[in-house]
Amino acid sequence: MDTTLEIIGQEELDNASIERSVLFQIKRSQSLLARRFQMRFAPFGVTPGEYGVLLLVATNPGRKQTEIADALGIQRANFVPLINALERRLLTERRPSPQDRRSNALYLTPAGEEFVEQICQAEARFEAECTARLGGREAREALILLLSRLAI
Amino acid sequence: MDTTLEIIGQEELDNASIERSVLFQIKRSQSLLARRFQMRFAPFGVTPGEYGVLLLVATNPGRKQTEIADALGIQRANFVPLINALERRLLTERRPSPQDRRSNALYLTPAGEEFVEQICQAEARFEAECTARLGGREAREALILLLSRLAI
C-alpha cells in the first residue's frame, strides 16, 4: 500500500453545499439526537414514540387514541401497535369512553405513573445535556423558536 | 350528536411537555421540512438522498462510493441501490479507479451535469423559502450554528 497515495486519496470532500443546507443540517442533528435519546432510554425499553405517548397520556388522561396520535403526528393506524405494546407492558389502559362507544379513553396504570416519573427524570437530564451543548437556556429557547418558525 | 359535549371533547390537549422538548421540536420540523422538500422535488423524481448524492458527486467528481456515502451519513450497503438508480437514469457513472481496482470512481454524466443545474436552482428557491420563514439570513445562520452544536 502506497501511503502517499493513500493520504492524497483521503483528502476531505467539499461538503459546503450540503453543510449550508437547512434541510441537511436539521436531518443530521435530528438523527444524531434521536440516536442519543435511544441509547439513553434503552435501559427503560422505550422508544421516542412510546415516550411521547406515555407523556401525553400522563398529562391528558382520558383522551381518545386519535387525539393522542394527532398530537404526536402519528397516524391512527400506526398508533395501534404502539399503544398495544404499552398496554402489554401494563403501563397504559384502554377504557371504553362513556360518551362515545366507538372510542377508547387512555389512562396510565399505577405502574405507568411510576414509570413516567422515572423516564421524566431521565428526559430532564437529556434536555439539560442538550441545553449545555447549545450554550445555555437562551440558546435553547432560540433554537426552539427558530424550529417552530420552520414548522408552519 | 350532542354538539355541546362534542365541543368539550375537542378541547386542546396539554402539549407543553413535548412542545418544549428539543428532540420533539427538531423531529417535527425535520419531518415537515422533508415532506416539503419531497413535494418540491417530486417533479424531478429525486429523493433527498439522491439529491445529496448528485450534489456531492458534482462538487467532488472521481471520489469513490464509500467517501460519498460517508459524507452523507449513508452506509455503503445502502448506498448501492441509491447509486444504481441514478446510474439507471444515466445521471451518474461508475468508472474503475486507476489507483485502486477495488473501488469505483463516481462521475456525473453530461445529462447529470445539466440535471444538477436544474435541481440546484430549485434547491436555492427552497432554501430561500426557509430563510424567509426563519426571518432572514441572520436567523438562518443562527439556526445552522445551533444545529451544528447539537450534532457533536
Added chain:
DNA sequence: TATTGTTATACTCTATAACTATA
C-alpha cells in the same frame, strides 16, 4: 489482515385502503 463493493436480510417509520361498530 483490512477494505471496497455487493447481496441478503431485518427492523423501524410512515402511508394508504378497507373493514367494523358506532355516531
Added chain:
DNA sequence: TATAGTTATAGAGTATAACAATA
C-alpha cells in the same frame, strides 16, 4: 354519511452479517 379503532400491506430509511475481489 362520517368517525374511531383496527387490520393488512407497502414503501422508505437504516442496521448488520457475510461474501468476492483487491490492497
